[in-house]
Amino acid sequence: xxxxxxxxxxxxxxxxxxxxxxxxxxxxxxxxxxxxxxxxxxxxxxxxxxxxxxxxxxxxxxxxxxxxxxxxxxxxxxxxxxxxxxxxxxxxxxxxxxxxxxxxxxxxxxxxxxxxxxxxxxxxxxxxxxxxxxxxxxxxxxxxxxxxxxxxxxxxxxxxxxxxxxxxxxxxxxxxxxxxxxxxxxxxxxxxxxxxxxxxxxxxxxxxxxxxxxxxxxxxxxxxxxxxxxxxxxxxxxxxxxxxxxxxxxxxxxxxxxxxxxxxxxxxxxxxxxxxxxxxxxxxxxxxxxxxxxxxxxxxxxxxxxxxxxxxxxxxxxxxxxxxxxxxxxxxxxxxxxxxxxxxxxxxxxxxxxxxxxxxxxxxxxxxxxxxxxxxxxxxxxxxxxxxxxxxxxxxxxxxxxxxxxxxxxxxxxxxxxxxxxxxxxxxxxxxxxxxxxxxxxxxxxxxxxxxxxxxxxxxxxxxxxxxxxxxxxxxxxxxxxxxxxxxxxxxxxxxxxxxxxxxxxxxxxxxxxxxxxxxxxxxxxxxxxxxxxxxxxxxxxxxxxxxxxxxxxxxxxxxxxxxxxxxxxxxxxxxx
Amino acid sequence: xxxxxxxxxxxxxxxxxxxxxxxxxxxxxxxxxxxxxxxxxxxxxxxxxxxxxxxxxxxxxxxxxxxxxxxxxxxxxxxxxxxxxxxxxxxxxxxxxxxxxxxxxxxxxxxxxxxxxxxxxx
Numbered sequence: 001x002x003x004x005x006x007x008x009x010x011x012x013x014x015x016x017x018x019x020x021x022x023x024x025x026x027x028x029x030x031x032x033x034x035x036x037x038x039x040x041x042x043x044x045x046x047x048x049x050x051x052x053x054x055x056x057x058x059x060x061x062x063x064x065x066x067x068x069x070x071x072x073x074x075x076x077x078x079x080x081x082x083x084x085x086x087x088x089x090x091x092x093x094x095x096x097x098x099x100x101x102x103x104x105x106x107x108x109x110x111x112x113x114x115x116x117x118x119x120x121x122x123x124x125x126x127x128x129x130x131x132x133x134x135x136x137x138x139x140x141x142x143x144x145x146x147x148x149x150x151x152x153x154x155x156x157x158x159x160x161x162x163x164x165x166x167x168x169x170x171x172x173x174x175x176x177x178x179x180x181x182x183x184x185x186x187x188x189x190x191x192x193x194x195x196x197x198x199x200x201x202x203x204x205x206x207x208x209x210x211x212x213x214x215x216x217x218x219x220x221x222x223x224x225x226x227x228x229x230x231x232x233x234x235x236x237x238x239x240x241x242x243x244x245x246x247x248x249x250x251x252x253x254x255x256x257x258x259x260x261x262x263x264x265x266x267x268x269x270x271x272x273x274x275x276x277x278x279x280x281x282x283x284x285x286x287x288x289x290x291x292x293x294x295x296x297x298x299x300x301x302x303x304x305x306x307x308x309x310x311x312x313x314x315x316x317x318x319x320x321x322x323x324x325x326x327x328x329x330x331x332x333x334x335x336x337x338x339x340x341x342x343x344x345x346x347x348x349x350x351x352x353x354x355x356x357x358x359x360x361x362x363x364x365x366x367x368x369x370x371x372x373x374x375x376x377x378x379x380x381x382x383x384x385x386x387x388x389x390x391x392x393x394x395x396x397x398x399x400x401x402x403x404x405x406x407x408x409x410x411x412x413x414x415x416x417x418x419x420x421x422x423x424x425x426x427x428x429x430x431x432x433x434x435x436x437x438x439x440x441x442x443x444x445x446x447x448x449x450x451x452x453x454x455x456x457x458x459x460x461x462x463x464x465x466x467x468x469x470x471x472x473x474x475x476x477x478x479x480x481x482x483x484x485x486x487x488x489x490x491x492x493x494x495x496x497x498x499x500x501x502x503x504x505x506x507x508x509x510x511x512x513x514x515x516x517x518x519x520x521x522x523x524x525x526x527x528x529x530x531x532x533x534x535x536x537x538x539x540x541x542x543x544x545x546x547x548x549x550x551x552x553x554x555x556x557x558x559x560x561x562x563x564x565x566x567x568x569x570x571x572x573x574x575x576x577x
Numbered sequence: 578x579x580x581x582x583x584x585x586x587x588x589x590x591x592x593x594x595x596x597x598x599x600x601x602x603x604x605x606x607x608x609x610x611x612x613x614x615x616x617x618x619x620x621x622x623x624x625x626x627x628x629x630x631x632x633x634x635x636x637x638x639x640x641x642x643x644x645x646x647x648x649x650x651x652x653x654x655x656x657x658x659x660x661x662x663x664x665x666x667x668x669x670x671x672x673x674x675x676x677x678x679x680x681x682x683x684x685x686x687x688x689x690x691x692x693x694x695x696x697x698x699x
Contacts, residue, residue: 072630073623126627144623151633153640191608199608200615224638 049190049198055183056437057148057167058211060160060174062220063255063432069160069174069265071167072149075129075142076122081115084139092137099131100124122165123147148174150265156223158278159216159257159377159430162265170268171276173214173431176378180434180442183211212442215432217253222246222551226256229546230525234260237508237530237539243280243409246547249417249513249522251447252426254375255551257410281373281380284406285526288492288536289343289474290511291364291402293419293462296340298363299351301458307337307465311347318346320397325349328491340465341473343489345401352400357388360400366453367415368425369407375428376445383407402492413524416511419462419486420519423454467516478541480514480549482559487512487544489536494529505529510540514548520557523547 031039060069077100084092093107100121110118121128123145132140148163161172169178186208191201226244234242239260246256263275277283299305316330327344339347352360364370370385384406391399398404410428418425426449433444454462466486469475474489490509493501508527513519525540525547533539552559634640 067633070630070633071626073626144619149630149634151630152637153634155637155639193605199605200612201604201608220638224642228642 046196047192048203049192051188051190051198053186053188053206053208054146054167055185055208056210057146057163057183058181058213058437060181060214060216062216062218062223064219065215066220068152068156068216068218068220069148069150069163071146073144074123074125074147076145077120077124077129077132078141078143079111079118079120080139080141081111081113081118082139084111084137092140095135095137096120096132099128152220153266154262154264155220155227156218156256156258157262157265158259158276158280159218160265161276162268171265172278172378173216176376177214177431177434181211181214184209210437212434212436214434217248217255217430217432218257219255221554223256223258225550225554226547227258227262229543229550230258230260232546233525233527233530233539233543237527237533239527239531239539240529241274241279241283242525242527243283244526244543244547245280245409245413245524246551247413247417247428247522249420249426249519252414252417252428253432253447254428254430255521256547257430278377278379280409280526281375281377283408284381284384285408285507285528286405286492286495287402287407287412287509288490288507289345289402290412290416290488290490290509290524290536291369291405291407292340292343292348292400293415293466293488293511294364294367294369295348295352295355295360295400296336296465297367297419297454297458297462298355298359299336300461301363301454302355302359304354305336305351307335307461309336310334311336311339311344311350313339313344313346316346318349318397320349321393323394323397325397337465337468340488341469343469343474345397348401349397352396357391357396357399360396361385361388363453364399364405366425366451367418368411368450369405369415373410373414373428374450375410376431380410381408383411402490409524409526412509412511412526413522416487416513416524417522418453419459419466420513420522421459422456423452423459425450425453463516466512470512474535474537475510475512475541477537478510478512478544478548480545480552483514483548483552483557484516485512485514485545485548486516486519487541489541491534491536504531506534508534508536508539510536510544512544512548514552515557515559520555521548521551 057071059067059071062068089108089111093104093111096102096107097104102121107120110120120140124132129142133142146167148167150157150160150162157172159172161174161176162170163174163181164170167182169175169181174181186206188205189203191199191203193199226246230242230244233239242260244256244258245254247254257278257280259277259279261275263271310333313327313331313334315332316327318325325345327346331338331342331344331347334342334344334347336347336351338344339351364385370383372380372382374380386395386399386404395404414425414428426447429445429448431445434442436442463486466488467484469489470478470485470487475487478485478487478489488511490507490511492507492509493503494505494507496502496505506529508530509525511522511524513522523544525543527539527543530539
């Protein structure tokens with residue numbers, strides 16, 4: 001009886017245990033086969049942390065590998081609003097307001113959001129970060145990010161442009177070469193500990209691909225010289241705007257390019273479009289007398305005149321169709337050379353009338369006017385040059401002297417380079433190469449000749465005339481002590497809104513190169529609406545002189561032999577040379 | 578025999594499990610140590626980057642130019658303030674004239690003229 005009871009009880013316990021075991025097994029079976037993916041995903045979320053790995057944005061260097069745009073690690077402040085008690089928030093707002101200079105309304109809006117992560121201020125400076133760290137506020141944290149910085153402040157700012165908060169290019173080369181500079185982000189799945197803290201153990205990782213570096217043709221020193229002198233003229237003559245381009249006439253490499261007004265890319269928040277615009281390639285203006293180099297070159301190349309041929313300049317007044325043309329001072333008989341030297345509008349028009357509109361137009365196009373130069377910078381404009389079929393009867397008295405045409409400063413620099421280098425139109429370029437972080441070249445840009453414009457002999461003849469223009473003509477203020485220079489002045493009336501020429505707004509220009517016998521640099525200067533003085537020979541020519549003088553000294557060009565020396569090889573130069 | 582085999586298998590499995598757990602905990606411990614060192618290293622790298630940037634900024638021509646133009650009252654002198662000096666090779670100063678006239682006897686007996694003033698036209 002006892003035994004049978006005992007057995008029954010054992011069986012019952014066994015059955016209960018077996019039933020419980022079966023329940024567990026079936027539950028496990030259910031979890032393993034029907035619920036596993038859901039639970040795995042939850043576990044993965046708890047154990048792993050997906051982190052996007054930021055690539056290093058490429059550095060922008062000048063020709064001597066001095067950094068012009070680099071990355072700097074900075075802190076960004078975030079808040080875990082849920083962790084901050086409501087009663088503490090007002091005190092935190094007043095503390096942060098004092099350090100970060102942010103409005104209380106903005107901070108209140110951020111801190112009172114029911115979010116686990118919210119940015120308070122991104123990319124703050126180290127002093128601000130240190131001050132906030134000292135407050136030791138629970139619920140505030142820092143993330144390390146990289147900020148784009150420009151050590152040279154405003155220098156070449158319109159060329160380089162700037163990158164935004166998320167390191168994406170917004171202007172200039174930062175925008176144009178963004179796809180090379182930005183790199184590709186990577187990602188990693190890091191393990192997390194029980195406190196949800198990231199561990200440096202990753203399950204999977206794809207490394208970020210760093211951005212490529214840009215090496216420019218710009219030389220920081222020449223750029224500084226150009227900006228300094230341009231700034232002086234801009235301020236002294238209360239100008240509306242000013243631009244300068246310095247280039248190597250033999251290769252088309254841009255050594256300096258500057259505009260006024262300008263801006264500091266480190267602080268781009270309040271900049272205007274006027275400050276950001278690269279006027280040297282974006283702004284169109286009538287060049288005035290500097291355009292006479294086209295007419296003169298055409299006349300000599302076509303063998304229609306010689307330097308000694310004489311032209312009667314009508315004592316300063318000459319009727320072309322319904323328009324009466326004037327010279328800035330009356331001239332009688334002038335040789336062709338003197339017509340250019342003295343910048344006679346009437347003499348140049350008579351030369352153009354001999355040539356005809358087709359020839360003048362053909363040479364203007366050959367010199368690169370009316371078309372993009374193809375420089376690797378964003379925002380370049382074509383310029384404006386009418387086909388002869390659209391010329392009015394007055395046009396033959398306007399276009400050859402630089403009216404009714406629209407050019408930019410880069411086109412002028414490229415055109416004067418044609419005379420300097422013996423007649424070749426080069427394609428200007430500002431990026432020398434794209435390289436990876438190990439210095440391996442990814443892409444390089446080399447000098448490219450677009451076409452032959454005039455013969456070497458014609459270029460030499462024009463060069464001599466332009467030397468005389470600087471020595472005896474309108475460009476006397478461009479004379480460089482110790483060096484010979486060639487150039488041409490220009491003073492063009494600006495167009496008013498009603499289409500008439502202004503009597504008090506002018507554009508002063510100067511284009512030239514130095515040394516004249518073996519040119520190393522070609523320069524184009526434009527000053528928009530200078531006053532009270534407005535002549536190109538007075539306003540723009542001294543800028544050319546000062547920039548050329550200092551640049552030639554910097555490049556160690558020997559004044560007697562015009563020999564160039566690499567600036568990096570100064571220790572090899574014999575001072576007695 | 579079967580029980581012995583079963584027990585040794587269980588012990589072996591337990592040992593391997595313990596070893597695996599120990600290995601995992603070591604990995605995590607080393608990760609914590611590595612993380613601390615990485616933070617120090619990263620901090621040094623960041624400080625280095627900031628210092629490099631500051632050096633670049635302070636050494637930039639714009640910065641130096643502003644300092645020079647801001648603190649030094651430098652102007653190019655007017656031409657009337659300049660004194661022209663002849664190149665050393667073609668110099669005809671009083672000293673040179675005296676030296677020309679010196680010979681071994683005059684030097685030996687000290688009979689040279691002590692000073693000879695002569696004006697130079699600029």
